[in-house]
Amino acid sequence: MSDKSEACLKLLEMIDQKTAVIGIIGLGYVGLPLAIHFGRKGFGVIGFDLDSRKIDKLLHGESYIKHISSESIKEIFDAKQFDVTIDFSRLSEADCILICVPTPLTEKMEPDLSYLLQTTGTIAGNLRKGQLIVLESTTYPGTTQEMLLPRLTSNDMKVGEDFFLAFSPEREDPGNKKYTATNIPKVVGGITKSCLDVACAMYNSITRAVPVSSTQTAELSKLLENTFRSVNIALVNELKILAHKMGIDLFEVIEAAATKPFGYTPFYPGPGLGGHCIPIDPFYLAWKAKEYDFSTRFIQLAGEINVSMPYYVIEKTMEALNNHRKSLNGSRILVLGAAYKKDIDDDRESPGYAIMKMLLEKGAIVKYNDPWIPKLHTTRKYNFQMESTPITPELLAGMDAVIIITDHSDYNFAEIVEHSNLVIDTRNATKGIKGAREKVVMA
Ligand SMILES: NC(=O)c1ccc[n+]([C@@H]2O[C@H](COP(=O)([O-])OP(=O)(O)OC[C@H]3O[C@@H](n4cnc5c(N)ncnc54)[C@H](O)[C@@H]3O)[C@@H](O)[C@H]2O)c1
Structure with a gap:
């Protein structure tokens, strides 16, 4: 006789x-690519969102995320695998409900x-x-145990018997063509054994589920992954500043170290x-740690170093202009890249915005270009009201400096260096360009 309830077996x-x-x-x-993957694997999918503009676009077979093609959306609509709605009463039609809503920080850097x-209330x-x-x-x-479980449980709804609750962190890497929802393993933690089994069965049908002993373990595994990135990026950012002082190219150092076949990433x-992840997620952990009178010092230090990097870019820009007998005040500066990383249209928490704000405050005349972001969005922190300026040899030649923030694949860095007066390269994007090195300053 099975220890699973009838609802679980069904x-x-x-x-x-x-x-x-x-x-x-x-x-x-996160949610849109996931919907496509479940649809492609033969499941019926209903997508829910509060934003009726997004729902309208999807109903017209249009994607609003650049690296997700409209064809992939039409494909699952055509296969009758997909429906989208703002009507949340239709949640009862779904057998498995995956929550992919934002989890940002407040202005006080709290969850x-x-x-x-x-969403849980709905x-x-x-x-x-x-x-x-x-x-x-x-x-x-x-979060799953303390915030979701009590809100979902009632006298008629017992977890593990009547309904099932689990946590499975999303590991989507937007724009990554090699690793997608079909080949990134999914860590899964359930409130009960039945919750775990049902959630693992669902994820095993699109990729490989990795069961862990609790929802807390699964929640912390995601924060470990992102804190690991934040701390390591802070380490190389700090070493970059030191290497500059020593006259050593840190990118070359990293390439050399990366030849070690073990023990180094x-x-x-x-x-x-x-x-939306690396600058934010570690603070979720730091906040929770306070409940245990515990100070997460690595997270704090990494945060401080990473937040200081835009200031460093400004410092290097001012220094480089100074060498050309120019001040930042009044200089024409072209910022290349508003997206936070290459080949995506996501500008959330982009360091480009912090840099543009400081440039403007210091009296620079700023233009930007980003082939992925034609117009800058108004965010909680910024309101630039700017449109992407097309790159031409004349534009580049008319600028006092060009700052490379994002190394989009569409950029022709050889041409950018050739026509610019001064290039501040924060990404080592100009590495392969042989001529006119004197124009390039690494920052
Ligand atoms: N973007 C990433 O690369 C990434 C990777 C891994 C994990 N995550 C995590 O996944 C979660 C979602 O991130 P995202 O980047 O997809 O965010 P997003 O802002 O791109 O998408 C969230 C969507 O939820 C909708 N929404 C907000 N409140 C809603 C509600 N109450 N009901 C229905 N819809 C609602 C919004 O309209 C939006 O379309 C976050 O917790 C994030 O940390 C993101």
Whole structure:
């Protein structure tokens, strides 16, 4: 006799036969690709989002994320695998509900769970027997157990018997063509053994599930991954500043160290951290650690170093202009790249914005170019009201300096160096360019 409830056995069977309907809440950088992958694997998918403009676009077969093609959306619509809606009462149609809503920080750098709690309230209002709920948004250890479980549990709804609750961190790397939802393993933690089994069965149908002993373990595993990146990036950022003083090219040093076949992973310095994950996630852990009277010193220090990098870029720019007998005040500066990393259209937390703000404050005349971001969005912190300026030899020649923030593949760096008066390269993007090295300053 099975120790699993009838609802659990039924859901396992539906997952196995791919008749389970997958509901995805939050169709952003994480939720939309996930919907496509489940659709391609033969599951019926319903996508939910509060943003009716996104839903309208999807209903017209259009993508609003550049690296996700409209064809991939049409493909799952045409196969009748996909539906999208702003009507959350339809959550009851889904057998498995995956939560992919934002988990940002408040202005005081504390976790902002407002999106998550709103979504949980909506799910609770529509919860029915036999549903699996999985939180995919990045958060601190304990969120699933402490914040979601009590809101979903009721006298008729017992976790592990009537409904199932799990956490599985999203590891999507936008723009990465080699690793996608089909070949990135999914760490899964369940509230009960049945919760774990159902969630693993669902993820095993699109990739490889990696079961762990609790939701807390799964939550912390994601924060470990991103804190690891933040700390290592801070390390190379700090070493870059030292190497400059010593007259050593740190990028060359990293390439040399990376030839060691074990015990070393290369990380690269840059103009500062960006994106929705690395600058934010470690602070979720630091915040939770305070409950245990514990200070996460590595996170603090890495944060300080990474946040200081845009200031360093400004310092190097001023120094370079000074060598040309120019001041930053009144200089024409072209910033290349508003996206936080190459070949994507995501500008969240982009260090380019901090740099542009400082340039403007110091009296520079600023233009930007980004083939992925034609117009700068208004964010909580910035309102630049700028449009991307096309790069021409005349534009480059008319600038006092060009700052490379993002090394998009579309950029022709040889031409950029050839026509510019001065190039501040924060990414080692001009590495292969032989001529006119005297114009390039590494920052
Ligand atoms: N972007 C990444 O590379 C990445 C990678 C791994 C993990 N994550 C994590 O995944 C989560 C989502 O990130 P994202 O980058 O996809 O965010 P996003 O802003 O691109 O997408 C979130 C979507 O949720 C929608 N939304 C907000 N509140 C909602 C609600 N109450 N109901 C329904 N929809 C709602 C928004 O309209 C938006 O479309 C975050 O926790 C993030 O930390 C992101």
